[in-house]
Amino acid sequence: MAIDRLLTRDGPDPSARFTESGAAGKDRSSVKTALEWLSERRDAHTFEVTRVPFDALEEWSFQPDTGDLVHRSGRFFTVEGRRVHSDYGMVPRWDQPIINQPEIGMLGFVVKEFDGVLHCLMQAKMEPGNVNVVQLSPTVQATRSNQKRVHRGSRVRYLEYFTDPGRSEVLVDVLQSEQGSWFLGKRNRNIVVETTEDVPPHDDYRWMTIGEIQELLRLDNMVNMDARTVLACMPFARPTGAASPGPHREFQAGLRRSMAPDEGSLHTMLSVLSWFTDATARHEVRAERIPLDRVEDWHRTADTISHTDERHFSIIGARVTAGSREVLNWTQPLLAPHGLGLAVLLVKNIGGVLHALLHARPEGGHPHGVELAPTVQCTPDNYRGLPDGHRPAFLDYVTGAPRERVRFDAVQSEEGGRFHHAECRYAVIEVEDGFPVEEPPGHRWLTVDQVTRLLRHGRYLNVQARSLVACLHGLW
Numbered sequence: 001m002a003i004d005r006l007l008t009r010d011g012p013d014p015s016a017r018f019t020e021s022g023a024a025g026k027d028r029s030s031v032k033t034a035l036e037w038l039s040e041r042r043d044a045h046t047f048e049v050t051r052v053p054f055d056a057l058e059e060w061s062f063q064p065d066t067g068d069l070v071h072r073s074g075r076f077f078t079v080e081g082r083r084v085h086s087d088y089g090m091v092p093r094w095d096q097p098i099i100n101q102p103e104i105g106m107l108g109f110v111v112k113e114f115d116g117v118l119h120c121l122m123q124a125k126m127e128p129g130n131v132n133v134v135q136l137s138p139t140v141q142a143t144r145s146n147q148k149r150v151h152r153g154s155r156v157r158y159l160e161y162f163t164d165p166g167r168s169e170v171l172v173d174v175l176q177s178e179q180g181s182w183f184l185g186k187r188n189r190n191i192v193v194e195t196t197e198d199v200p201p202h203d204d205y206r207w208m209t210i211g212e213i214q215e216l217l218r219l220d221n222m223v224n225m226d227a228r229t230v231l232a233c234m235p236f237a238r239p240t241g242a243a244s245p246g247p248h249r250e251f252q253a254g255l256r257r258s259m260a261p262d263e264g265s266l267h268t269m270l271s272v273l274s275w276f277t278d279a280t281a282r283h284e285v286r287a288e289r290i291p292l293d294r295v296e297d298w299h300r301t302a303d304t305i306s307h308t309d310e311r312h313f314s315i316i317g318a319r320v321t322a323g324s325r326e327v328l329n330w331t332q333p334l335l336a337p338h339g340l341g342l343a344v345l346l347v348k349n350i351g352g353v354l355h356a357l358l359h360a361r362p363e364g365g366h367p368h369g370v371e372l373a374p375t376v377q378c379t380p381d382n383y384r385g386l387p388d389g390h391r392p393a394f395l396d397y398v399t400g401a402p403r404e405r406v407r408f409d410a411v412q413s414e415e416g417g418r419f420h421h422a423e424c425r426y427a428v429i430e431v432e433d434g435f436p437v438e439e440p441p442g443h444r445w446l447t448v449d450q451v452t453r454l455l456r457h458g459r460y461l462n463v464q465a466r467s468l469v470a471c472l473h474g475l476w
Helices: 014-022 028-044 210-217 225-233 249-258 269-282 395-399 448-454 463-472
Strands: 047-052 060-062 069-071 078-086 093-100 105-114 117-126 134-137 140-142 169-177 187-194 205-208 285-290 298-300 305-307 313-322 329-337 341-350 353-362 370-373 376-378 406-413 423-430 443-447
Touching: 014 117, 014 210, 028 117, 028 134, 028 205, 028 210, 060 329, 093 298, 105 225, 117 210, 134 225, 169 225, 169 463, 187 225, 205 210, 210 225, 210 463, 225 406, 225 463, 249 341, 249 353, 249 448, 269 353, 269 370, 269 443, 269 448, 341 395, 341 463, 353 376, 353 448, 370 463, 376 395, 406 463, 423 463, 443 448, 448 463
Parallel strands: 105 187, 341 423
Antiparallel strands: 047 313, 060 069, 069 078, 078 093, 078 285, 105 117, 105 140, 117 134, 117 205, 169 187, 298 305, 305 313, 313 329, 341 353, 341 376, 353 370, 353 443, 406 423
């Protein structure tokens, strides 16, 4: 694939280099080799996760005055109560447990050129909540407590490339949120650094092109959420080569034009920012902290905290054995969702340029209330039996979309360090020509370039939307 290397004052534009890497390694043999390596790493260590009652959680306890579930060190995270008031949706007020992890974690890729192409140092990482235990993760994926070794375990491998001056050059660096329905104000530093040093090898790490990672994204539960969000924050230059021959050639051509700055966008960037600001100011999303033992419509037993109607999610306890982690054995609470999530991005060719329909969605855990979400983001099981007015916009459309309109479809895991078997079906669906361009309240058509510009900053796109952006970039 031909790529024009744009020059800046400091040298080649990183976006062109990211695109070059995204075009490399997209073949069956590379995917097969990567899958064999992941399988080998699963077999190389002992991994075991078992559910346990809350009184078996070592160093965790319910506070006598609030009922909040906390770690003895006062670090890591707490499970506490949250009362949310919102003018969005059909429920004006609700209570829920929520994970409060105020530390800013690090999600970081070390990248290095081999034969002129950027490669990412990827980790085969065990997370207690993963359905298949080991998934592809960033080079470094660590909370601040882990970086400071509060857990009294071994050091975080390769952390020095992000912390020691002169070891690397920063290519991407931005704070991004996590799930606003399950986390209270959780943010992570999404960072990509490039090194020219000889990086010490380790069996649980592997150099991969972005193209190889994107191919694995097409498979269920292979690339973890933390890797997907960092991939989404990478700015990609528009590929200059011809689109691949086949039935989706027009889709690919529209996607590539959508990556070009200011080409055929339905809205100016200024109007998009103004619309987002208006959506943030117009919606009232007010949340207050309450003791966990005062959360209404939830009940606690010896081994679970669940909603009275058995929807949404539960809080459970787990005992973990992991031969490849900084700590080999530990216990912790996990949030266990009820049902498979759904995150769908509707895209449309408007004047030859692909546009994605984003939704300004309020969530109680976001510091500013509103972030841009996929067109549809929900757990469909929570809406079964409800009338149309109580169901998310476009839910019935996406669940009934013909297969030939689907451009991407895979089940992906959410954050395995805090969530137990949290899976979501991620899909990109290209709507038909007759699908209306008119935008319903709270929605806007954006080009990929506009989305990329928003991702240079935090608080604009939520983590589900970022996952879909990472998937979308694997389709050009």
